[in-house]
Amino acid sequence: MQMAAPDGATDAEANGTEEEAKTGGDEDSFRQFIHDIFMKSFSESMLKECGVQVIDMSIEDVVIVNAELATAMASAAVANSNLEKATIEAEIVQVTANADAKVALIDAQGKAKAMNVLAKADADRISTISASLQGACAAAQILEQVKASAAALSQGGSTVMLAQDTGALATLLGGAQGAKLGPSLA
DSSP: OOOOOOTTOOHHHHSOOHHHHHHOOSTTHHHHHHHHHHHHHHHHHHHHHHSOOOOOOOOOOOOOOOHHHHHHHHHHHHHHHHHHHHHHHHHHHHHHHHHHHHHHHHHHHHHHHHHHHHHHHHHHHHHHHHHHHHTSOHHHHHHHHHHHHHHHHHHHTOOOOOOSSHHHHHHHHHSTTTTTTSOOOO
């Protein structure tokens, strides 16, 4: 049964439906929803039982008298609060992980750029030495090869032995002169 609309209002405005109350986006939508359900039931009851048509009435406050319902609502509120807290903590972890990933990416890009600069510098150095050695005499070229070999060996902790040929080298390594330099064969 529908209630009569107040002067100047349509029946749809006076008799808000449950869907209209649910879709209200403001914070009073829950109260409005409860109000509309109550008013519909109360109006029908008053008209049927007393012959009085109630058009509108305001509910100022709701007191929950059922202890089980009050406990359930409190538990639901606590569970919702815990869910919101967990959601916020998960978002914080996600934001932190994204920030860490960005820092790692920036660091890796910086290292890659530095390696690129060093590689270009090394290539330019080699190109310059190559060009210089091509115009140099044979003795200067050999001297530079020896210097390059010495530099490479000094970094690796190696020993250089010079001999006239491989036979002379074998004598040095196998004889008394080189016995302590080579690996033990026994």
